[in-house]
Amino acid sequence: MNIVKTASYAEKSLARKHRKPVSRGSIIAxxxxxxxxxxxxLLPLVWLVLSSLxxxxxxxxxxxxxxxxxxxxNYLIAWTRGYLGRFMLNSVYTTAVSIIxxxxxxxxxxxxxxxxxFKLKKPLYYLIIAGMMIPIHSAVIPLYVTAMxxxxxxxxxxxxxxxxxxxxxxxxxxLESFMISIPKELEECAIIDGCSYPxxxxxxxxxxxxxxxxxxxxxxxxxxxxxxLVSMLMLGRPEVKTLPIGVMGFIAEFASQYTLLCxxxxxxxxxNIIFYMLLQERIVKGMTLxxxxx
Amino acid sequence: xxxxxxxxxxxxxxxxxxPGLLVYAILxxxxxxxxxxxxxxxxxxxxxRNPVGLDNYRRLFNNSLFWNSLKVTLQFMVGTTFLQxxxxxxxxxxxxxxMKGYRFxxxxxxxxxxxxxxxxxxxxxxxxxxxxxxxxxxxxAIGLGELYFPPLADPKLSLLTLILTEAWRVVGIQVxxxxxGFMNMPQDVLEMATIDGASGIKLIWHMVIPLVWDIxxxxxxxxxxxxxxxxxxxxxxxxxxxxxxxxxxxxxxFVHAFENFNIGIGSAVAxxxxxxxxxxxxxxxVLMKRExxx
Numbered sequence: 001m002n003i004v005k006t007a008s009y010a011e012k013s014l015a016r017k018h019r020k021p022v023s024r025g026s027i028i029a030x031x032x033x034x035x036x037x038x039x040x041x042l043l044p045l046v047w048l049v050l051s052s053l054x055x056x057x058x059x060x061x062x063x064x065x066x067x068x069x070x071x072x073x074n075y076l077i078a079w080t081r082g083y084l085g086r087f088m089l090n091s092v093y094t095t096a097v098s099i100i101x102x103x104x105x106x107x108x109x110x111x112x113x114x115x116x117x118f119k120l121k122k123p124l125y126y127l128i129i130a131g132m133m134i135p136i137h138s139a140v141i142p143l144y145v146t147a148m149x150x151x152x153x154x155x156x157x158x159x160x161x162x163x164x165x166x167x168x169x170x171x172x173x174x175l176e177s178f179m180i181s182i183p184k185e186l187e188e189c190a191i192i193d194g195c196s197y198p199x200x201x202x203x204x205x206x207x208x209x210x211x212x213x214x215x216x217x218x219x220x221x222x223x224x225x226x227x228x229l230v231s232m233l234m235l236g237r238p239e240v241k242t243l244p245i246g247v248m249g250f251i252a253e254f255a256s257q258y259t260l261l262c263x264x265x266x267x268x269x270x271x272n273i274i275f276y277m278l279l280q281e282r283i284v285k286g287m288t289l290x291x292x293x294x
Numbered sequence: 295x296x297x298x299x300x301x302x303x304x305x306x307x308x309x310x311x312x313p314g315l316l317v318y319a320i321l322x323x324x325x326x327x328x329x330x331x332x333x334x335x336x337x338x339x340x341x342x343r344n345p346v347g348l349d350n351y352r353r354l355f356n357n358s359l360f361w362n363s364l365k366v367t368l369q370f371m372v373g374t375t376f377l378q379x380x381x382x383x384x385x386x387x388x389x390x391x392x393m394k395g396y397r398f399x400x401x402x403x404x405x406x407x408x409x410x411x412x413x414x415x416x417x418x419x420x421x422x423x424x425x426x427x428x429x430x431x432x433x434x435a436i437g438l439g440e441l442y443f444p445p446l447a448d449p450k451l452s453l454l455t456l457i458l459t460e461a462w463r464v465v466g467i468q469v470x471x472x473x474x475g476f477m478n479m480p481q482d483v484l485e486m487a488t489i490d491g492a493s494g495i496k497l498i499w500h501m502v503i504p505l506v507w508d509i510x511x512x513x514x515x516x517x518x519x520x521x522x523x524x525x526x527x528x529x530x531x532x533x534x535x536x537x538x539x540x541x542x543x544x545x546x547x548f549v550h551a552f553e554n555f556n557i558g559i560g561s562a563v564a565x566x567x568x569x570x571x572x573x574x575x576x577x578x579x580v581l582m583k584r585e586x587x588x
Contacts, residue, residue: 033388034389037399038398040462051426064431105313105317108314109311128315133519134568135519135522135567137544137547138329138565138568139322139326139564141332141564142325145557161317162321198306198309228412228526229529243410244412258420268413269410269413272410273409283408284400287407288467288470288474
């Protein structure tokens with residue numbers, strides 16, 4: 001489990017030390033494998049971008065080459081006629097709700113579990129952790145039925161709450177192990193000074209848990225942003241649809257206009273790519289950790 | 295320190311736990327129980343439901359499509375696990391060698407992990423598409439053009455394609471896991487191992503195999519439950535077809551509940567997904583805990 005945590009530390013010390021004789025052939029072979037997989041990852045993405053800039057005709061007779069004229073208007077059409085901007089805003093909205101709710105719920109629970117002793121502590125902990133084993137798929141039908149009954153279909157807030165609720169188990173798990181390692185001395189002083197617990201939570205625990213909170217925020221935002229099944233069932237009206245369902249509709253609508261289709265897919269992927277570029281190290285760490293713990 | 299504050303503590307704990315617990319209970323635990331209830335009903339209309347006991351399960355287990363779905367899910371599980379361990383191991387090891395460009399590859403390999411699953415599905419759909427995809431001209435170029443066949447239209451190939459796409463999408467995580475694992479091995483041991491041959495092989499055997507097994511275990515746990523959650527990619531790429539060849543359990547549930555509008559049987563599948571998820575996780579944790587004690 002601590003494999004991941006110490007990785008970045010090891011990396012620094014290794015960089016120069018690690019120069020041992022390896023035969024030339026094996027280096028070339030290894031480089032080749034790395035390059036081939038790199039190509040396998042990169043080629044589909046490059047092809048997508050190039051295709052999105054071609055004309056419909058060019059797609060078939062000029063498969064490998066650059067477009068003769070860059071058709072930027074494909075993007076303009078995809079953007080305006082595909083309502084991708086609106087879908088993105090809806091995704092931002094839903095994701096924001098899910099982040100706020102899941103962080104609020106899991107930091108408070110994790111604080112109580114890591115700092116207080118009470119009778120039901122153990123059972124409560126396991127009850128929440130057990131939630132990691134519950135796939136959202138096994139709850140989606142009842143959620144759908146209930147949402148229908150309560151007239152909550154098409155509510156992005158309700159969807160955000162659902163996402164948040166399913167992130168609570170792993171978030172509590174990560175945060176609890178994080179908070180438990182924060183030394184207690186600071187709080188003890190604060191208590192002697194007459195600080196209330198909510199105050200301690202707010203001005204000592206939360207700032208010190210920044211890293212853990214960032215990790216669960218990243219994990220929550222990626223899952224909420226990318227989720228398809230629940231949103232597809234909950235959101236029917238076009239003006240509330242999130243990006244994944246929006247893209248589904250988009251693809252269906254432009255089914256034979258391949259260049260627009262590609263442009264739309266590029267646009268839909270841009271937010272993820274930007275997110276990754278901004279927070280690369282955090283995301284890699286968080287997702288690897290999330291995978292290990294989950 | 296404790297006596298003065300003890301009175302208020304119960305209330306403080308409740309204050310911190312109850313809001314989050316409510317969200318979790320209402321949106322995760324309650325739907326789960328409700329799902330059990332729904333699986334014992336048959337909906338005649340939305341308002342008229344008949345209790346049918348375990349009849350839905352009886353009908354489900356007598357349906358060969360359910361067993362087919364289970365089989366496909368298992369094949370998907372085994373296939374993706376195998377690919378992720380193998381590809382992750384080699385790429386992780388080659389990256390660990392820190393040859394020229396390894397940082398670039400590290401960044402690159404993780405990109406598919408953060409992309410929307412929906413987008414990944416469509417990108418590969420497009421690449422494999424007979425009308426304008428990359429696969430057909432590629433096979434033409436290497437002289438295998440005559441063998442080209444749209445892979446998603448063939449029952450055997452479509453599952454394989456799905457497995458490959460899923461591996462392409464998530465293997466970045468495993469690469470980073472192995473990379474971090476190698477980084478954390480004691481350097482001198484590894485160096486010694488490469489310098490003198492015979493005992494070196496033994497050392498590597500004792501160092502590398504346990505590491506591989508450790509990570510393989512995590513991947514197995516992840517994939518066992520992950521395959522029970524694999525919906526997005528299936529829905530986008532094949533919708534379970536052709537002829538149910540790629541109908542994993544979540545898709546099977548979806549078909550019952552939302553295409554045939556048989557909420558009862560759909561819920562029965564959902565319950566199966568939940569029970570399998572619990573079963574696999576607990577079983578593996580127990581098996582692996584016992585092993586690590588030995």
